[in-house]
Structure formats: C-alpha cells, structure tokens
Amino acid sequence: MAKWMIAYVVLLVLMLLLTISRLQFPSIIKLLNGTLGSKQEFWCQFTLKLCIIASIIMPVLIVPDTSDRYVIIILEALALVLVLFGNLQIPTATVRVALALLRLLPHNYYSDDEPIDEKNLGDKTNLVASLNIFYGMVLGQGILYITACIFEVFSFIPRRSLIRHGGFEGQWGVASINLYYAHAFEKYMEGGVLAPKKISLVTFAMDSLNSDSPKMQIYSVQMLHIFLQREPIRERVIAKLTTSTKNMARLINMLGWTSPSHKVVRLYAAKATVELAKSLRVVTVPGTMQLVSSLLDIDGKQKRGNPLLDVDGDHEGKLDPTYSTSESQEERHDAIRDTAAEECQISEYWSIPKEQPLTDHDLLPALGMSILDDLASCDQNNCVEIDRVTDLIPKIIGFTNFRIVIKNNGAQQVVLAKSSLKVLQRLTSIGGEIGVALRYKISKHPFLLRNLGVILGDNSSDQELSKLVAGILRNLAIDRDTRQEIGHMQVLITRLMKTFLNLDRTSSTNVDCLLPKVAEQALAMLAMDNVHNCLVMLNEPECTNKLKNMILIHDEKYTYAAASLLCSMCQHAQAKLTESDLKELCHTLREVLERIMNVEGAELEILIGLCSQICKVIPKEFVQELEGGQIKKRFMKRLVDTLNANMNPGGHCSGIRRVIIEQSIYMMECNSHYANCFNELQMMEALSMVEEMPSRAENYRIFLGDVGFMEYSTPLIALVDRAKELMGQQCLQGVSSAN
Structure with missing residues (x-):
C-alpha cells in the first residue's frame, strides 16, 4: 500500500507543477523558457495526459478483488461519459425526467394499503391534480435541460459560422468566439431573457480592451485588427473608437507596453493603430506621438562611442534586438494555445481558416513608421506633433543606413529602410510653415545625404528604394540652401542622372515606370537657380540629346520635367553649352512651339519658359523657325x-x-x-x-x-x-x- 501512496504523492506533485506552470508570472515564464524552450507547451500537454492515464489505471490496480475491479471500471466508464458530456446537467436532467415519468405514468399517488373513498377524499381532494402539476413541471424542466444541453453540444456550428463571417483565423479565433459567447450569456442572464441587451462582437472587443486579463487584452486587439481590415464594418468600428476617448486612449497606451509579457498585445495594438491612423487626430489622445516613437526603438542596437568622450559602461548593449517576427509568432501561439476551451474538441473536425503568419512588415519599427506616414497624410496638426517629438526624426533617419542592410543582407533591414524612406518622403512633401520646419530638421541631419547616396549607388537595391530617395531629394531641393548642399555632394546628382537617363522605360512594372519620372523631377528641382548643379548635370554624356528625345517622344510623364531641366541649363549654364548642345536645342524648338498651342496651366508655363530660354540662347535660329514655320x-x-x-x-x-x-x-x-x-x-x-x-x-x-x-x-x-x-x-x- 505504501508504494501506491508514494505514486499518488508523485502524481500530486506533478499536477501541482503543471498548475503552477500555467500562472503568468515573469519568474515562472523565464524558468520554463530556460529549461524547456519552445517545446514547453508540448511537454506540459504530454505530462498532463500521462497523469490522467495514471489516475485512471491506478485505482484499478490497487483493488485486489476481481469483482471490485469490475465495479471500479464501470464507475470510471460512467465518469468518463460524464466528462465527455462536459457537465452534470444531462444526467441530472435525465434523473428528473425518469422520476417524473415513474410517478406520472402509474398515476398512483395513494398508499397501496390505504382504502380510498373517491367520494369523500377529505384533505386529499386536490392531491392528484397538485402532484400532476408538480411532476409535470419536473418533467418539463428536465426536458428543457436536456434540450439546452443538446443545443450546447451543437453550438459549435453557429460559432464556426461566426468565426468565418467575422474573418477570424486559427485557434485564437475559436477562443475569442467562445469568450464572446460566455460574455453574451452572462449579460443576458443579468438583464433577463425577455429584454436582452444587444451585444455585438464590436462592443465585446471594445469592452475587453479595458480588461485586466492578459488573454482578454490579446483577443480584443486581435479582433479590432480584423474588424478594421474588413470594409463593411470598418467605418463603424472607426466611428466607435474615435468617439470613445477611453477606448482610444487604452489602445494607444498599449503601444508603450514594453514588458516582454505584453509583446503580442503591443504588436496587435500597433497593427490596429495602423488601420486607424488615417482617421486619427493625435491631439485627442495626449502622448500619442511619444508612444508611437517608442515603437521605433531598437534596444539591442549597440552604440559605438567616442573614446575621447565616453567611459566604460556608458553604452551597455541590451538583449532584445529588432522585434523578431519568429519570436512573436511562437509567443502568440503559446498565448493562444493555453486558452483553447475544452468545449471546442468536437468542433475541431470542422475546418478553421488558417492563421496568417507574421511577416517582416509586422516589425514594430515598420508598423510605427507606417502609423507616422498615415498620421502625416491625415492632418497637418499631426505633423506639428511629429515635429515636437525631439528624437523622432533622428530615429526615422537612422533606419536609412543602407550599409547595415547591405552587410546583413536581411529582408527585415530592407523593410525598415523602405518604411523610413516612405515616412521621410511624406514629411518632406508637407506644405505650409510646418512643412518648412520638418524639411529643415530632416535636411540638417548629418548622415541623411550620405545614406541616400549609398542607396542610390547600390545597383542591387530595390527600385522602389531608389524612387523614394529621388522623391526625398526632390522635396528637399525646394529650399535653396539644401539644394546647394545636395549639389556639393555630386555623387547624388550623377546617380540621379544615370537613374533618369539610362533606365529602361519599357518596363511594365509601376515602380520602374515611376522611378525615372521622380528622378527627373528631382533633377529639375536641383537645377533651378543653381549654376553648379546645372554644370554637373551638363557633364553627363549626351545630356541635352537625351533630354531632347524625351520632349519629342510625346510621353507626358517625362516631357515637362525634361523641359524644365533643359530650361535651367540654358539659363544657368549657357556658357558651357557646346555646338552640339545648341543643335539639339534647335531641333527641340519646333516641338516646343507646337505643344505651346495645345496645352494649358502649369505645363504651358514650363514650355513657354523653355521657349524663352531657347530664344535667348539661339535667337537667330529661333527667328528662322518662327518665320519659316509660318x-x-x-x-x-x-x-x-x-x-x-x-x-x-x-x-x-x-x-x-x-x-x-x-x-x-x-x-x-x-x-x-x-x-x-x-x-x-x-x-x-x-x-x-x-x-x-x-x-x-x-x-x-x-x-x-x-x-x-x-x-x-x-x-x-x-x-x-x-x-x-x-x-x-x-x-x-x-x-x-x-x-
């Protein structure tokens, strides 16, 4: 007997350890990660099932008598049936129905030994009717319980339907709907069946945002992210969130939850905020920009100090590098698996849409910069708030360091570089006084132009990166001092010229078609009122010939920027124009004159400007063309x-x-x-x-x-x-x- 007591003690200890392992304490999580690693969920489930099997077999082995063993086996079988039902309501309801039928069918409510005078029942006059009513109520109650349990067993059908129609995926979708059902049932019971309060999934997700439960927080932000991606319901969710200061503040505050246990919540809060950003005015939630800025932090990035300024220990490297999508994927599954309700076991035979894996675009810095891009395009007041955050612009520019991308050759670094360039292009295109302030702050960063030059010079880089760089240079060139500074870094102009003049314009992709146009626009801006830049461009072989061809090909994507560029060269580099260049101008004149007759607006202004400069540079040929062409x-x-x-x-x-x-x-x-x-x-x-x-x-x-x-x-x-x-x-x- 002692050995069985030891076995039960061991079993009890194992169950206690398994129970403690489910508690979300940081010390316990760290211990499990250190010992079991990513396989902890498998080993916990495996050990739990072994304990269950042991607890079933041990009572049978303890009893020495064979007949008693059969009784225990029968009892365990009955217990197993009850467990499969999931609760005790079905056997309880069955007993109610059986007892009621045992009294109703014989209809014998008097003692068999007692003589009954039906004409003089005395105090038993209403006994039969009363008992009929009583047992009828018991029978009806039992039938209702059985019906409810049957409906509960098959409730996975509408739940699966709701999962599919709601756009939920994976096991977290099942768990979310189960929690919604439980929440709705609780609210119905509180408000009464006859006048139930309408509870939608959107309302449930919003209410769960303010929950203290980590599971509810995860599911609420995941549900909101799904809703914000589905067009029929998207506008309603945005309207509800933007009018609820409390819920919006809670969602935004989640962006600053830097604790390791909140990684999944923070990730999906960022993804939901990306969908909201185009409708968000940050002044309604104080501190929004600081929280968005925190998404751009890379704790594991070791800063290299100056040996003349720093002492040992000033720059301590941290352990958490750029947010890893693989780590997040594993943590998200761990957070979802431990909440899967047992009542879903039957419904696992029904297919659930597979959960989409995280991509490199789900990096927290990439999401943060996407939020900034949308906020800047939404409202100029948001741009004012962006300008007020002291370290935000340097953080964004820090991701444009393409030397790190080339060295690591990682897709994550490319995504981050592209995201940062998109934000910079957006911020440099802002109008008004705030646009002037943003362009000044961006242009004064000491490493920006160098980083942009490296990206333009890398032939293996994505064409979209080059397009974004050209767009940033175009926008920055609006300022005279910045235009001059860009010109002093001649490699930028020469690489833009090569990108513009030598690229294949027959490409079918949108990016490849837009790249030469944006590069041409950047060159046109750099050439305005700047003699040095015009001379650098004119040094490109056959520059005027290629510009002439762009005007003659009748492709409006290139015609007007080429005309503006040629106009600036005539105005500021006339002394350097060769005989060949002057001939190209003469060949261009007829086409320019014809186009002036047919266009309007800004295009007409550009062409007349070019025509006037040609008239100034080669007046004799201009008069001949005007007179000869009648x-x-x-x-x-x-x-x-x-x-x-x-x-x-x-x-x-x-x-x-x-x-x-x-x-x-x-x-x-x-x-x-x-x-x-x-x-x-x-x-x-x-x-x-x-x-x-x-x-x-x-x-x-x-x-x-x-x-x-x-x-x-x-x-x-x-x-x-x-x-x-x-x-x-x-x-x-x-x-x-x-x-």
Missing part, C-alpha cells in the same frame, strides 16, 4: 491671349505671366519688328493690366500649400517696364520713319 502670328496671339486669360493666376501656375512677358522681351530684343506685331495684338493693354494687378505669389516659382519657394531675383513689374520700353521704342521709330 506660325509667328499664331504663336504671338497665343501669348497675348494666355496673358489676358491669366490675370489672376493660381498657385499651380503662378509664374505664367512672368514667362510670357520674358518670352515677349527676348523676341523683341532679337527682332525689333516683333514689337509691332505685339502692338497690333494689344499687348500694351495686357501689360497695363498686369501692372495694375500685381500678385505677390508671382515672385515665387513653386508653392507647397500657401508657402512660396524659390523667389525670383527680378520683380515682375521690372519685366513689365522693360517690355513696355521695347514696344515704346518701336512705336517711336515707326513715328520717326513716318515723319
């Missing part, structure tokens, strides 16, 4: 009509009156007879209207929002005076010759 009258009328039609130009083509007047001046300077034609077309009256209605916006080349950039050195009024002077001189000459 389009002089039509071209000059087009200029005057466009000037009259743009007496109040918008921000998208604020300089159109300026380029028309410049074109007129260069034409009259190279051929004084053109002044007579302009006088016939009432150019003088149009110039007087320009003089009467000057606009401050016409002093700038480009606008982002309401802020103008690249101010012209010559006022518009000075150009008007010069044009009037040339026309007046011709009039005086005409009068003199007539006299």
Whole structure:
C-alpha cells in the first residue's frame, strides 16, 4: 500500500507543477523558457495526459478483488461519459425526467394499503391534480435541460459560422468566439431573457480592451485588427473608437507596453493603430506621438562611442534586438494555445481558416513608421506633433543606413529602410510653415545625404528604394540652401542622372515606370537657380540629346520635367553649352512651339519658359523657325491671349505671366519688328493690366500649400517696364520713319 501512496504523492506533485506552470508570472515564464524552450507547451500537454492515464489505471490496480475491479471500471466508464458530456446537467436532467415519468405514468399517488373513498377524499381532494402539476413541471424542466444541453453540444456550428463571417483565423479565433459567447450569456442572464441587451462582437472587443486579463487584452486587439481590415464594418468600428476617448486612449497606451509579457498585445495594438491612423487626430489622445516613437526603438542596437568622450559602461548593449517576427509568432501561439476551451474538441473536425503568419512588415519599427506616414497624410496638426517629438526624426533617419542592410543582407533591414524612406518622403512633401520646419530638421541631419547616396549607388537595391530617395531629394531641393548642399555632394546628382537617363522605360512594372519620372523631377528641382548643379548635370554624356528625345517622344510623364531641366541649363549654364548642345536645342524648338498651342496651366508655363530660354540662347535660329514655320502670328496671339486669360493666376501656375512677358522681351530684343506685331495684338493693354494687378505669389516659382519657394531675383513689374520700353521704342521709330 505504501508504494501506491508514494505514486499518488508523485502524481500530486506533478499536477501541482503543471498548475503552477500555467500562472503568468515573469519568474515562472523565464524558468520554463530556460529549461524547456519552445517545446514547453508540448511537454506540459504530454505530462498532463500521462497523469490522467495514471489516475485512471491506478485505482484499478490497487483493488485486489476481481469483482471490485469490475465495479471500479464501470464507475470510471460512467465518469468518463460524464466528462465527455462536459457537465452534470444531462444526467441530472435525465434523473428528473425518469422520476417524473415513474410517478406520472402509474398515476398512483395513494398508499397501496390505504382504502380510498373517491367520494369523500377529505384533505386529499386536490392531491392528484397538485402532484400532476408538480411532476409535470419536473418533467418539463428536465426536458428543457436536456434540450439546452443538446443545443450546447451543437453550438459549435453557429460559432464556426461566426468565426468565418467575422474573418477570424486559427485557434485564437475559436477562443475569442467562445469568450464572446460566455460574455453574451452572462449579460443576458443579468438583464433577463425577455429584454436582452444587444451585444455585438464590436462592443465585446471594445469592452475587453479595458480588461485586466492578459488573454482578454490579446483577443480584443486581435479582433479590432480584423474588424478594421474588413470594409463593411470598418467605418463603424472607426466611428466607435474615435468617439470613445477611453477606448482610444487604452489602445494607444498599449503601444508603450514594453514588458516582454505584453509583446503580442503591443504588436496587435500597433497593427490596429495602423488601420486607424488615417482617421486619427493625435491631439485627442495626449502622448500619442511619444508612444508611437517608442515603437521605433531598437534596444539591442549597440552604440559605438567616442573614446575621447565616453567611459566604460556608458553604452551597455541590451538583449532584445529588432522585434523578431519568429519570436512573436511562437509567443502568440503559446498565448493562444493555453486558452483553447475544452468545449471546442468536437468542433475541431470542422475546418478553421488558417492563421496568417507574421511577416517582416509586422516589425514594430515598420508598423510605427507606417502609423507616422498615415498620421502625416491625415492632418497637418499631426505633423506639428511629429515635429515636437525631439528624437523622432533622428530615429526615422537612422533606419536609412543602407550599409547595415547591405552587410546583413536581411529582408527585415530592407523593410525598415523602405518604411523610413516612405515616412521621410511624406514629411518632406508637407506644405505650409510646418512643412518648412520638418524639411529643415530632416535636411540638417548629418548622415541623411550620405545614406541616400549609398542607396542610390547600390545597383542591387530595390527600385522602389531608389524612387523614394529621388522623391526625398526632390522635396528637399525646394529650399535653396539644401539644394546647394545636395549639389556639393555630386555623387547624388550623377546617380540621379544615370537613374533618369539610362533606365529602361519599357518596363511594365509601376515602380520602374515611376522611378525615372521622380528622378527627373528631382533633377529639375536641383537645377533651378543653381549654376553648379546645372554644370554637373551638363557633364553627363549626351545630356541635352537625351533630354531632347524625351520632349519629342510625346510621353507626358517625362516631357515637362525634361523641359524644365533643359530650361535651367540654358539659363544657368549657357556658357558651357557646346555646338552640339545648341543643335539639339534647335531641333527641340519646333516641338516646343507646337505643344505651346495645345496645352494649358502649369505645363504651358514650363514650355513657354523653355521657349524663352531657347530664344535667348539661339535667337537667330529661333527667328528662322518662327518665320519659316509660318506660325509667328499664331504663336504671338497665343501669348497675348494666355496673358489676358491669366490675370489672376493660381498657385499651380503662378509664374505664367512672368514667362510670357520674358518670352515677349527676348523676341523683341532679337527682332525689333516683333514689337509691332505685339502692338497690333494689344499687348500694351495686357501689360497695363498686369501692372495694375500685381500678385505677390508671382515672385515665387513653386508653392507647397500657401508657402512660396524659390523667389525670383527680378520683380515682375521690372519685366513689365522693360517690355513696355521695347514696344515704346518701336512705336517711336515707326513715328520717326513716318515723319
């Protein structure tokens, strides 16, 4: 007998250890991870099943008598049946039905030995009716219990349907629906059956956000993430979240849960916030930007110090590197497996949509930068908050260090680099005063331009990375000082030129088609009002020839940026233009003149600007083309009509009156007879209207929002005076010759 007592003690100790292992204490989790590693769930389940089998076999072996063993086996079989049912309600209800039928069917409520006088029952007059009612109620209660238990057994069917229609996946979806059923049942019981409170899955997920249970927190953020991805319900969930300050604050605060036990909650809170970001104004939840910024932290990144400034111990490396999707995947499954309810065992035969594995895009820094990208595109006030976080911009730029990507050759580093470039492109494209502040802060980072140059110079890198880099350089080049600083790093311009001029434009992919266009835009911005940059670009072999071909191919993706670039080269690098370059300009002129007749708006402004510079650089050839092509009258009328039609130009083509007047001046300077034609077309009256209605916006080349950039050195009024002077001189000459 002693040996069986020892066996039971061992069994008890094992069960206690298994129970303690399920407690979510950090010390216990660390101990299990250190001893069992990723196989801890398997070994716990395996040991538990062995203990169950031992507890079933041991009572049979203890009893020496064979007949007693049969009794124990029968009792264990009955107990097993009860366990399979999941509760004691079915046998209890069966007993109720059996007892009621035993009394109702014989209908004998009197003692067999007692004589009954049915005419004089005395105090037993209503006994039969009362007992019929009583046993009828017992029978009905038992039947209702049995019916309820049967429905409970088959409740997995609507649950599976809800899992599929809700878009849930894997075992966590099963556990979430089970918790929802239990929660709904509890609320129904509290409110009464006749007037139940409507409880939706969305309401359940929102209520669970504020739960103190780690399991409820995990399931709530996972459910919200699924809902926010499904279009029919997405708008309703966003409306509910944005109007509930408490729930929104709770979700945002989860982004700052850095404890290892909260990794899964933090991950899915970040994924849910990505879906919400385009509808979120961060001023409604104080501290949002600081919490989003915390997602970009890489604790395991060892900083290299300066031996002249640092002492030992100043930079201690931490153990948690960039958030590992494989680790998160394992932790998420561990968190889900330990909550799978036993009532789902029957329903496991029904298929459940498989849970999608985490990808490199689910890295916390990548999610954080995606949130920032959407917040910046949502509202300019969000950009103000981004600018206020002191270390946020340096964190973003830190991920553009492509040398680390090349060295590690890791997909995660590429994803992070791409995410950071997307955010930087977004932030540098913001208009208004806040855009000026953001571009200044970004451009002053000491390693930004170097990192962008490395990405452009790596031929093996993703084409989308190069496109994003070109977009960032284009946006930063709006500022004069930054444009000059980029030009001093000549490798950026030469690599942009190679990307733009030598790329295959027949590619079918969208990225490959957009890359040369964005690179061309960046070059056009860098060339404006910058002699040095224009000279660097002109050194590229056959530069003017390739730009001419882009204007002639009738592809609007490249025509206007190429025209702007060629215009800047004529304006700022005229002395360096070779005979071959001048011939290319001459070949371009006819196409430019024809296009001027057909386009409007900003495109027309660019083409007239190029045409005026060609007229200035090669005036003789310009006159020959204008006279020989028999389009002089039509071209000059087009200029005057466009000037009259743009007496109040918008921000998208604020300089159109300026380029028309410049074109007129260069034409009259190279051929004084053109002044007579302009006088016939009432150019003088149009110039007087320009003089009467000057606009401050016409002093700038480009606008982002309401802020103008690249101010012209010559006022518009000075150009008007010069044009009037040339026309007046011709009039005086005409009068003199007539006299």
